[in-house]
Structure formats: C-alpha cells, structure tokens
Amino acid sequence: MAEADTNTPGPGRYDPGEIERRWQQVWDAESTWVVANPGAPEFDTSRPKAYVLEMLPYPSGEPHVGHLKCYAVGDAIAHYRRRRGFNVVHPMGYDAFGLPAENNAIQTGEHPRVATEKSIESFRKQFRRWGVSLDWTREVATHEPSYYRWTQWIFLKLFERGLAYRAEAPVQWCPVDQTVLANEQVIDGHCERCGALVVQRRLAQWFFRITDYADRLLADFDLLDSWPEHVVTMQRNWIGRSEGAEVIFGGEELEIDFPVFTTRPDTLFGATFFVLAPEHPDVERLAAGTPYEAEVREYVNQAARASTEDRGAEDREKTGVPLGREVTNPANGEKIPMFVADYVLMEYGTGALMGVPAHDERDFEFAKKFGLPIRRVVVPPEGEPPEDQAYVEHSEGERLINSDGFDGMPAAEAIEAITNWLEEQGKGRHAVNYRLRDWLVSRQRYWGAPIPIVYCDGCGMVPVPEDKLPVLLPDIEDYAPKGKSPLAAADDWVLTECPRCGGGAHRETDTMDTFVDSSWYFIRYLDPRNEDAPWGRDAVDYWMPVDQYIGGVEHAILHLMYARFFTKALADMDLLGVQEPFQNLFTQGLITRDGAKMSKSRGNTVSPAELVEQFGADTIRTYICFMGPPVKGADWSDAGVEGVFRFMARVWRLSREVDGRTDPSGSADGAQGDARELLAKAHWAIDKVTRDIDPRFQFNTAIAAVMELVNEIYHLKDGLYGDPAGDGAVRFSTSTVASLLFPFAPHLASDVYELLEGSRVWEQPWPEADPALLEHETFVLAVQVNGKLRDRIEASSSASEDELLELARASENVRRHLDGKEIVKEVVVPGRLVNLVVR
RNA sequence: GCGCCUGUGGCGGAACUGGUAGACGCGCAAGGUUGAGGGCCUUGUGGCCCUAACGGGCCGUGGAGGUUCGACUCCUCUCAGGCGCACCA
Numbered sequence: 001m002a003e004a005d006t007n008t009p010g011p012g013r014y015d016p017g018e019i020e021r022r023w024q025q026v027w028d029a030e031s032t033w034v035v036a037n038p039g040a041p042e043f044d045t046s047r048p049k050a051y052v053l054e055m056l057p058y059p060s061g062e063p064h065v066g067h068l069k070c071y072a073v074g075d076a077i078a079h080y081r082r083r084r085g086f087n088v089v090h091p092m093g094y095d096a097f098g099l100p101a102e103n104n105a106i107q108t109g110e111h112p113r114v115a116t117e118k119s120i121e122s123f124r125k126q127f128r129r130w131g132v133s134l135d136w137t138r139e140v141a142t143h144e145p146s147y148y149r150w151t152q153w154i155f156l157k158l159f160e161r162g163l164a165y166r167a168e169a170p171v172q173w174c175p176v177d178q179t180v181l182a183n184e185q186v187i188d189g190h191c192e193r194c195g196a197l198v199v200q201r202r203l204a205q206w207f208f209r210i211t212d213y214a215d216r217l218l219a220d221f222d223l224l225d226s227w228p229e230h231v232v233t234m235q236r237n238w239i240g241r242s243e244g245a246e247v248i249f250g251g252e253e254l255e256i257d258f259p260v261f262t263t264r265p266d267t268l269f270g271a272t273f274f275v276l277a278p279e280h281p282d283v284e285r286l287a288a289g290t291p292y293e294a295e296v297r298e299y300v301n302q303a304a305r306a307s308t309e310d311r312g313a314e315d316r317e318k319t320g321v322p323l324g325r326e327v328t329n330p331a332n333g334e335k336i337p338m339f340v341a342d343y344v345l346m347e348y349g350t351g352a353l354m355g356v357p358a359h360d361e362r363d364f365e366f367a368k369k370f371g372l373p374i375r376r377v378v379v380p381p382e383g384e385p386p387e388d389q390a391y392v393e394h395s396e397g398e399r400l401i402n403s404d405g406f407d408g409m410p411a412a413e414a415i416e417a418i419t420n421w422l423e424e425q426g427k428g429r430h431a432v433n434y435r436l437r438d439w440l441v442s443r444q445r446y447w448g449a450p451i452p453i454v455y456c457d458g459c460g461m462v463p464v465p466e467d468k469l470p471v472l473l474p475d476i477e478d479y480a481p482k483g484k485s486p487l488a489a490a491d492d493w494v495l496t497e498c499p500r501c502g503g504g505a506h507r508e509t510d511t512m513d514t515f516v517d518s519s520w521y522f523i524r525y526l527d528p529r530n531e532d533a534p535w536g537r538d539a540v541d542y543w544m545p546v547d548q549y550i551g552g553v554e555h556a557i558l559h560l561m562y563a564r565f566f567t568k569a570l571a572d573m574d575l576l577g578v579q580e581p582f583q584n585l586f587t588q589g590l591i592t593r594d595g596a597k598m599s600k601s602r603g604n605t606v607s608p609a610e611l612v613e614q615f616g617a618d619t620i621r622t623y624i625c626f627m628g629p630p631v632k633g634a635d636w637s638d639a640g641v642e643g644v645f646r647f648m649a650r651v652w653r654l655s656r657e658v659d660g661r662t663d664p665s666g667s668a669d670g671a672q673g674d675a676r677e678l679l680a681k682a683h684w685a686i687d688k689v690t691r692d693i694d695p696r697f698q699f700n701t702a703i704a705a706v707m708e709l710v711n712e713i714y715h716l717k718d719g720l721y722g723d724p725a726g727d728g729a730v731r732f733s734t735s736t737v738a739s740l741l742f743p744f745a746p747h748l749a750s751d752v753y754e755l756l757e758g759s760r761v762w763e764q765p766w767p768e769a770d771p772a773l774l775e776h777e778t779f780v781l782a783v784q785v786n787g788k789l790r791d792r793i794e795a796s797s798s799a800s801e802d803e804l805l806e807l808a809r810a811s812e813n814v815r816r817h818l819d820g821k822e823i824v825k826e827v828v829v830p831g832r833l834v835n836l837v838v839r
Numbered sequence: 840g841c842g843c844c845u846g847u848g849g850c851g852g853a854a855c856u857g858g859u860a861g862a863c864g865c866g867c868a869a870g871g872u873u874g875a876g877g878g879c880c881u882u883g884u885g886g887c888c889c890u891a892a893c894g895g896g897c898c899g900u901g902g903a904g905g906u907u908c909g910a911c912u913c914c915u916c917u918c919a920g921g922c923g924c925a926c927c928a
Contacts, residue, residue, distance in 0.1 A: 188925090230843060230923075237842085237924060244928085262928060275928095316926080343926050353928045362926055435927055556923090626864070628852060633921090637851065643864050646879095653879085691855080701853065704863035711863090714880085782859040787909040789859055813895080827908050829858055837908045 014652040016616020020747040024131055032762065033133040035089050037527070037539040043087075050086040051543050052078040053522055053582075055551030055559070058095045059119035059141075063126045065591050065598065065624070065636070066552065068608045072621040073588055073630050073699070074550045075132045076743035080693050081547075082133075083742075083766040089543055091525035092127060092134045094120050096143035098514045099177060099193055102447035105479045112447040112479070116143060126609060130617045131746050138525045142517035147524065148449035149470035150534035151517055154570070156452055156463050163209045163569055164441075166453075166461065170279060170346065171440055173201040178481030179444045180205055182513060183437050184238075184558045200279075200304070206442035206451060206510065210565045214239050214434045216579075217564055226584040228631075231556040238557050240435025245419040247428040249274060249327040249354065251338075256282055258327055261349035261433045264359060265422070266414035268331045269403040270377035272367065273355035275320065275339045278303035279346035283323070286338065290324030296340055303342045318343055318366045329354075330427035331418070332404065341366065349433055357390065364390035377402045378411050439562065441513045446479050446486040448511030456498035456505040465499050471507070485509040518559055519566040522546055522581060534575075541577045549582040552590075560585070586697060589633035591624070598636075606636055618745035619645045625699035625744050648748055651710060651737060654717075655752040658734045661721050664758065668728030674716045675729040680773045682733040685709040687769035689740045699744065706740050709733060731756055739767050782833035783808040785817040801828040808834040 027033060036043040054074035057067055078090040094116075101112035101119075108115075120141060127134060140147050158164035172181045176196035180203060185192040210217075218239055221232050244263035251258055258274070276283055278300045287296035299321040320341030329336055336355075343362055344353055357367030358376040367374050379385070381397035400406045400414050409417060422428030442451060450471045452464035464471055474493040479486050487509040488494060498505040520534070526543045527535040563581050570576040590597065593604040611620045623644040627634040671679050685705045692702035713733050720726030735756040742749035742761050753761035781795040781804060791811040795804060805826055808814055818838055825837035 233843070234923065240927065242927075260928075264928080318926085343928095345927070348927045356928090360928070362928075365926095433927085553922090626851095632845090634851075637865070639865050640851065647864080650879090696855085698853095698855095700851095701863080704853075707863055780859075784859085784909075787858095787907095792859070816895095825908055827858090832858055833909090835858080835908055 014649040016618060016648070016747070017613075019751050020129075020131060020617055023747045023750045024128060026750075027131075027133070028128075031137075033090065034135050034137050035087055038542045039538055047085055047087045049543060050078075050081040050088045050548070051522075051546045052081060052088055052090045052548050053525075053546045053550070054092075055549070055555065056093045056095050056518065056521055057123055058098060058100075059116055059123050060100045061119055062122050063608055065606055065608055067123075067126075068130065068620065069588050069591055069624050069630065070550055070552070071127065071130065071132050072624050072744070073586070073697070074548075075621075075746075076625065076693070076699060077548055077550070078133055079743040079746065079762065080766065083762065083764065085765065089138070089526070090134055091138035091140075091528075092132075092136070093138075093140040093521055093525065094123065094142065095514060095518050095521070096120065096141045097148075097448045097511075097517055099445065099447070102445060102479055103177075105447070111475065113143065116447075126612075129609075129612055130621065133746070138528045140521060140524050140528050142449075142514070142521060143447075145470045145472055146531070147521075148473075148517065150524065151449045151512065151520070152452040152464070152469050152471060153466060153534055154520060154566070155512065155516070156466065156469075157573055157575070158208060158569060159453075159463055161569070161573065163212070164206060165209065166204055166206050168202060168204040169207075170200050170202050171205055172198045173203070174198050177445070178483055180440060180442065182440045182515070182558075184439075184561075205440055206512075207438040208441055208565070210439045210562075211434060211436055213565050213568050214241065214436050215432075216568055217561065220564075220568075220579055223580050224583060224585075227582075228553070228585065228587055231553065231560065231585065231587065234556045235561055238436065238561070242433050242435075244431060244433065245415075245422065245428050246350075246431035247354065247422060248330060250330065251286075251325065251327045253325055254282075254285065256286075258282075258352050259350050260352050260354050261431055262354060264356065264415070265418045265428070266400065266406075266411045267356045267359045267377050268329070268354070268418055268422075269400075269406070270356045270358045270375050271329050271331075271336060271354040272357060272373045272375055273336050273339060273363075273370075274327050275341045275344050275353055275355055275366070276323070277344040277346040277351040278340055278342050280340070280344075280351045283340050286323045286325050287340075292322050292324045295321050296323060299340060318362070318369050320366065320370070322370075330422065330425065337372075339366075339370070347437060348435065359390055359392060361390045361392060375402060439513075439565070441516055442508075442510035443513055444481060444483070444485045445511055446473075446476065448514060449473070449517060450487070451508040451510055451512055453508040454496055454498060454505045455508065456501060456503060458503055459498055459500045459505075462498055462500050462505070468499065473511075485511065487511070515558055515562050519562045520570070522563070523570075523576070537577075544576065545578045545581055545583045548584045548586065550586045550588065553587040556587070586631070588630050589628075591627075591634055591636055593636040595635060611641070615641060615645050616648070616747070618748045619648050622648070622703060622741075622744045626703045628700055630697055630699055647707060647710070648745065650714075651741070651752060652748060654710065654713060655734055655738070655755055658713075658717070658730055659755050662727035662731045664731070664756070666724055666728040666731055668725055668732050671725040671729050675720055675723065675726045676773075678712060678716050678720065678729045678733050680776065681709055681712045682729075682736045683769045683773040685740060686736065686767045687774060690766070690769070693743065702740075703744060706737055709737055709740075713737070736767060739764065779831055781807060783811055783814050784833060784835040785814060786837055787835060788817075790814045790817055797831065801830065804828055804830070804834050808836065 052074060054070045078088050082088045096116050101116045104115050105112045142148060155164055172186050174181055174191040174196055176194045177191060181191060181198060186198050189198060191198055218241060242263050244261060245265040246259050246261055247268060249258045249260060283300060287293045320339045323338040323340055325338045326335040327338055355363040355366060357363040357372060357374040359378060377400055378398050379401055385391040398411050400409050400411060406414050406418060419428060419430055450473055452469060452471045454462045454464060456462050474490045476486055476490050494506050494509060496505050496507055523535050523540055527539045530536055567576060567581040568579055571579055593606060596602060596604060598605045623641045626644060668679055688705040689702040692698040713730060717730050720730050735753055738749040738752035739761055750761050777797055778794050779797055781793045782789055783791040783793060791813045793807050793811060795807055805828060821838035823836055824839050827835040
C-alpha cells in the first residue's frame with residue numbers, strides 16, 4: 001500500500017488546519033463547553049463538580065508560549081475531568097487594567113482601552129485557535145464597568161468593616177512610574193515593573209487590613225489539598241510570624257515609654273544599649289538639647305536620602321549616632337544609652353530594639369564599633385563560647401547567668417518565665433510580630449478602577465452609595481503622571497456633590513491596584529452577568545472553591561495571597577461559604593529557548609500564532625506537554641516540535657488505514673496471540689495515561705505511553721488484518737489512541753475517534769483498563785548473582801518461589817557465576833527477580 | 840549568609856513504595872520503498888573490552904563515603920547550577 005505523502009496538500013495528507021477548523025466550528029455551533037449553573041433547566045444534578053481555572057492573562061500584545069503552556073495544561077485537566085463525569089466549569093477572562101497599557105497611552109496618545117481591547121481580541125482569537133475548551137458565556141474583563149462596579153462594591157464592603165482605611169504612612173514611591181507601590185511590588189528596593197530605584201515618601205494612602213488575617217492566612221494552609229511546598233513556604237516567610245515579647249523600656253527624662261519587640265526575652269538582662277530607627281517619630285525630640293542634636297539631624301537626613309537598597313546592602317558596616325539619652329531596662333533597672341541607627345527598620349516591630357550584643361550578631365557588631373559593654377547572659381552547659389562573636393544558637397542544656405533570680409534557668413524556660421514576670425510588673429507582655437504589612441492599594445495612575453470615595457468639606461470622607469456605582473473612569477486627554485493621579489485634572493469628574501449632604505465635594509482621584517481586580521475574578525465567572533449583585537450565592541456555593549488552579553509561580557506571593565485574603569474577608573461578611581479560594585494549585589515551569597528566558601530584546605521568542613499556523617494547535621499543545629514534566633521548566637526545540645508533528649501524522653495515517661481495512665462492527669472478543677497482546681498493550685496504556693494525568697500531571701510520560709501503543713499497533717497490524725478478533729483489536733487500539741490523546745490533541749482525537757467509532761470522543765466516558773488484560777501470563781524474570789544481572793528468563797506469572805529459584809539456577813550463564821561457590825542467600829521478588837548471593 | 844529545588848547517553852527526558860538504568864521523542868547510522876531528493880516503513884544506537892560470529896566481561900545516574908542481598912532512589916559529607924529570602928530584632 002502506498003504511504004501517504006505528507007508534503008503535498010490533498011486528501012491523503014494530515015491537514016491540521018482543516019481538521020482543527022472543522023472541530024472548532026462544531027464546538028462553537030453546539031456550545032459544547034458551556035456549562036449551566038444550578039437552578040438552570042439543563043443543569044445536571046447527578047454529577048460532581050470541578051472548577052478548573054487557569055490564571056487570567058494580562059492582555060498586552062499577543063499571547064506568548066507561557067500562556068499556551070498554562071492553557072494547554074489546564075485544558076487537559078478540564079477535558080479529563082469532564083470525561084470522568086464531572087460538571088466542569090472552565091472560564092476565561094482578562095486582567096485588563098494596569099500600567100503597560102497606560103504607559104503605551106502616554107507614548108502614543110491612544111486611549112489605554114483601545115490597546116487593551118485590541119490585545120484582548122487577539123488573545124480571544126488565539127484561545128479559539130488553540131481549541132481551548134472554554135465556556136465563553138462567562139468571559140469577563142476587569143476594565144469593563146459591569147465588572148469594576150463590583151470591585152468598587154467590594155471596596156466599600158471592606159471600608160464598612162474597617163478593612164479598607166486611609167492613612168498617612170511612609171510608603172514606597174516609584175519615581176519613574178510616579179506611583180506608590182505595595183511592599184510586595186518592591187523587589188530588592190526596585191520597582192517590580194520598571195526596575196527603578198524606589199524612594200520612601202510619607203503620603204496619605206488607602207490600605208487593606210490584610211494584617212488582621214495574618215494568622216488565618218498561615219493556619220489555613222491546613223485546609224488546602226495540594227499546593228507546591230515552596231509556594232506555601234514563600235507565603236509563610238512573607239507573612240513572617242515571630243513569637244516573643246513586647247518589653248517596655250522607660251524613658252524617664254522625657255517621660256516616653258519605648259516598647260520593643262524581641263524574640264529573645266530570655267536575654268533581657270544582657271541588653272546594654274537601645275536603638276531607634278532613623279524614621280522613629282521620637283528621634284528629633286530626644287536629641288533636642290543634647291550635644292548630639294546636629295549630628296543626629298544630619299544622620300537622619302542622610303538615612304532618608306539613602307536608598308532602601310544601600311541600607312539593606314550585605315556586609316555593610318554598622319553606623320549610628322548616640323542620642324545623648326538613656327532608657328531603663330525594666331528587668332534590672334539599669335540605665336542604658338540610646339542610639340539612632342539605620343540597621344533598625346521602622347517598618348518592623350516598633351521601630352526600636354534592645355541591643356543585646358552577646359546574643360545577636362548585628363548588636364554585637366554595633367557594640368564593637370561603639371565600644372559598648374557585651375554581657376553574656378546565656379551559656380552552654382560546658383565550655384565557653386568564643387569571645388569574638390555573638391552566641392546565638394540554642395544548644396541543649398544552656399542556662400542563664402547574670403540574670404538575678406533567673407540564673408541557672410534553662411533558656412527555653414526563661415523565655416516564658418521572664419515574659420510572665422514582665423506581665424506581672426506591667427512592663428511587658430507576650431507578643432506576636434509579623435513581617436507582613438497592610439496592603440497598599442491606591443495608585444496615582446489613570447488606568448484602574450476609581451476608588452469610590454468622595455471628600456466633602458462638611459462630612460469628610462463619604463463612601464459613594466451602592467446605587468451610584470460604578471464610579472465611571474472618565475476619558476481624559478493627558479495620561480502623563482504628575483505625582484498625583486492624572487484623574488485629578490478631570491475637573492468635571494472630580495467636582496461632585498456630597499452623597500450625604502448634597503454640598504460641594506470632590507472625588508478620590510487614586511485608582512486601585514490591579515491586584516484588587518484579580519482578587520475576586522474567579523467568583524465573578526460563576527455568575528458573570530448578574531446586575532443586582534457581584535454574584536448569586538447558589539452558583540458560588542455550588543462551584544467554589546476552585547478545584548484546580550493553574551498558573552506561573554511568579555504569583556506565589558502577590559496574587560495568591562491577596563486572593564486568599566479577599567476570600568476570607570468575604571466569607572466573614574457571609575458573602576461566601578469557603579475560607580480558601582484555590583483547593584489545589586499547580587505551577588507550571590518556564591519555557592526557555594537556548595537556555596534563556598524568552599524576551600523580545602534577546603530575540604529568542606517563539607510565536608504561538610505562527611507555530612499553530614504551521615503545525616496546528618494539536619501538535620504545539622502536545623509538544624508543550626511532552627517536552628518534560630509540565631511542573632518543570634523546559635527548553636524549546638524546533639526539532640522536538642517536528643517529532644510530535646510526525647507522531648500526529650502517523651496517528652492520522654494509521655486511522656485512515658485501519659478504517660479502510662477493518663469493520664466498525666467488529667469485536668475483539670476471544671482475541672488470542674498477537675491480538676490479545678495488542679489489547680493488553682491498549683489497556684496498559686489506558687492505565688498508564690490515567691495514573692499519569694490524574695494526581696501526577698506527568699503529561700510527558702502519558703503521551704509517551706500513547707506513542708508506545710501506536711508503535712505496537714504498527715508492529716502488529718499487518719499480521720492481524722483479516723481475522724475478526726484481530727481486526728477488532730486493531731480498531732479498538734486505534735480508537736483508544738484517540739481517546740487517550742484527546743486531552744492533549746482534542747481536534748485530531750475527535751476526528752480519529754469519529755472516523756472509527758462514529759461518535760464524539762468528548763461524550764464518551766474516560767476509558768477504564770480491564771484488570772484481566774493488565775495481568776500477564778508470563779513475565780521476564782531477572783536473575784542476579786550478588787546483585788549483578790546475569791540472565792533474563794521468561795517465567796510463568798503463577799510460578800512459585802521455588803520454581804523461580806529452580807529456573808534461575810538452571811540458567812547456563814548463572815551457573816557459570818555460581819561455579820564452585822556457596823549460595824548463602826536467595827532473594828526472590830515474585831514477578832520481578834531472583835538474586836543469588838554467593839561467597 | 841540562610842532556606843528550598845535540580846544534577847541520568849550527543850540532546851529533551853523515563854525509571855510510581857529500594858528490585859532488569861536509559862521508556863518515549865530528537866539526533867545519528869544502516870536497509871527497504873522511490874527516477875532522484877524529501878517523505879514513509881523497518882532495524883540499530885551509554886562507554887570500553889574479548890569474540891569470525893553466537894555470546895560474554897568490565898565500567899556507568901555530578902564527586903567521595905555509608906546502609907542493604909540489591910541504591911538514580913535512603914543516610915552523611917562535598918561540588919556545580921537554578922530559585923526564594925536577605926540587617927525582620
């Protein structure tokens with residue numbers, strides 16, 4: 001039989017473009033992936049539910065391969081769950097507000113909406129071209145008033161509860177983007193977006209009180225089923241919970257008490273100095289009138305000018321200036337000198353610390369530099385710790401010294417005892433401190449959801465009433481940032497009427513951080529056209545939580561933590577019935593090219609749109625899943641793509657041949673010999689693919705198993721044609737290839753399955769392996785002598801251990817290695833191997 | 840500096856709870872088909888060595904030790920690469 005020519009167009013050639021278009025039309029025309037909410041007539045109550053969700057894209061330009069990978073992985077899971085009998089909701093939307101569109105507007109003068117919507121259109125087109133099984137009736141974009149109306153509504157709910165507040169605070173300011181940033185958006189002192197060095201400014205800003213949820217954000221990791229360990233660790237570290245004590249040092253001279261946070265109250269008697277951060281509000285007052293006044297002022301100014309980066313630099317020598325004042329150590333009444341030094345951070349603890357040089361490396365360095373006493377208060381059970389460094393580590397049996405009544409007490413015990421004693425004296429208490437700061441959500445930028453607040457001279461800060469939402473983002477002429485929101489120039493919009501007294505008022509001109517928009521989109525998908533509420537409870541209670549969330553690890557802290565916070569806050573308002581939004585999280589690895597991250601400047605990008613035109617969506621999607629385990633990163637290879645294309649064409653040709661040479665009504669009943677062997681391989685593949693997809697996300701090995709099955713069909717088919725059971729086995733195996741390939745290559749799989757079985761593969765339940773066919777009558781017994789492989793012998797699966805040993809000993813090569821030696825041990829692993837240990 | 844992850848053929852990777860290392864794909868080689876090329880089909884392909892061949896031996900999962908009848912897998916140390924955190928009191 002003449003083999004098909006895959007170079008020339010025509011009916012004898014695998015033509016992914018034609019096949020993919022045809023099936024996409026079917027899915028579109030029949031709304032195949034649309035799923036009803038509970039209450040709707042077509043809703044199927046008999047099935048369990050699965051919410052499969054990929055992180056929504058930020059629409060900027062065209063989608064890149066990272067998007068394709070994310071949605072290829074998510075779609076495979078969605079398809080698999082559907083055929084496992086779940087009601088699957090698999091929606092899509094766009095995180096449409098944000099800086100890149102606005103920066104583009106500044107350059108081109110084009111409204112950010114225009115560029116954003118152009119980009120959305122190209123994402124939408126690509127998602128369809130890729131054949132992703134999305135329920136398009138649920139599509140949302142966060143920049144649409146019908147969406148951000150509810151973002152504003154949620155803001156007001158948080159405001160009502162005291163979870164949104166305005167406060168003046170030192171904040172991180174990006175001088176290039178001309179806006180404040182959340183702490184989470186400052187990476188090593190630089191703006192996450194543009195890389196500029198951020199500076200600190202004191203500004204009145206809007207915050208969300210995420211710190212109220214710090215403990216629950218930590219504790220509720222227990223409620224999750226499967227999250228990558230490193231993501232949980234990153235969030236834990238970010239929240240940075242420390243247990244310890246707050247200790248009050250009395251400043252009698254000015255009658256100011258200074259509380260400090262410490263994790264080591266057991267070392268309290270070793271405090272020999274006291275340090276304030278340069279930003280500490282009392283620094284100026286303390287220094288006033290002392291000989292150090294000028295020097296302190298100079299130091300504080302210098303610190304304010306120094307970048308966060310410089311201050312945090314590694315191995316930086318300690319600096320500081322005495323304040324000329326003293327505070328009293330509440331433990332022993334000792335007066336200790338005060339300093340201002342920039343190794344103390346205003347944003348951690350109380351912006352002040354007690355210096356215990358004997359037991360803290362930083363304090364040790366500082367004490368050395370300033371010639372301060374170093375008094376050891378904890379010692380190991382024997383031997384002296386070295387003099388030239390702080391004794392920090394906790395060791396077994398260490399005890400307190402120089403600590404009055406606590407001398408001799410084990411350090412671990414002393415932490416509790418000293419804190420209790422301070423509590424009795426009213427000079428301290430047990431305390432927990434967090435690294436996490438409240439979430440700064442206001443931005444001095446245009447392209448975001450306006451904060452729905454009005455300032456009235458008479459009434460003050462007034463929330464916009466719910467029935468006046470949305471506060472529409474007005475069109476403006478000039479997008480350039482000027483240190484305040486470009487909205488401030490839109491006079492007609494800014495000047496408004498106070499909702500409370502009707503008098504003159506002006507609007508808040510800051511917009512919300514885009515992470516606010518994306519903190520609740522997964523809920524809106526469930527009831528996206530609701531005009532009376534952000535969502536209806538029936539739909540949300542049914543679908544939530546997201547059963548499988550898929551996205552890049554770059555959102556490990558920001559988005560994932562904010563969304564968890566929103567979910568908890570909304571649950572507390574009884575608007576939601578779950579505590580955690582994402583029950584299982586999968587983070588896909590980065591695709592690189594030539595070992596480097598793809599970037600336009602490096603010129604090593606690959607265009608999904610072009611690839612899909614050239615090879616078809618099935619090939620590219622399957623290749624991405626086949627490159628390696630999706631959880632790991634992988635390097636792009638054009639040759640690899642061609643290999644997968646060849647495999648697709650091979651499946652396609654096989655299906656045409658099998659259809660021409662076997663009868664659709666045939667059955668593999670009573671298959672013997674090669675026919676049975678082929679059936680066994682098909683069932684092995686079913687079993688393997690199922691186990692690889694479900695808990696493991698090992699799509700690469702699942703696809704490899706299907707390739708093995710295809711190879712087996714090619715090897716055996718010619719000998720089987722003509723025999724009824726043989727025909728049945730070939731046909732069954734080939735349609736099984738289609739069935740198993742469907743989650744990765746849905747178009748080709750639909751095509752092949754329909755050709756051979758006359759039905760829609762997505763309407764068929766996921767195949768189940770027949771246990772009888774997974775069993776084999778014989779197996780290859782590995783025979784080892786002293787752990788080294790010496791022979792492989794075909795053995796009956798039902799053979800006893802003695803029979804296996806006999807077989808092993810009978811092997812000529814084995815006998816050669818046993819020659820003249822004594823067998824001291826015989827190890828038999830039934831179904832696998834025999835190991836003879838000789839001396 | 841601290842924490843986590845990863846090191847397997849020429850390449851991407853496989854080996855599920857310790858049990859035949861290298862599945863599958865790429866690349867390469869040979870044969871078949873073809874007017875040629877491409878394509879397709881088949882076979883081979885970790886290194887070194889013995890053998891005319893059949894067959895067989897030794898080494899081999901970054902390195903060094905250890906546990907075990909048996910280690911890519913477990914333990915200790917170490918090297919390399921990646922990621923995260925980084926004066927957090």
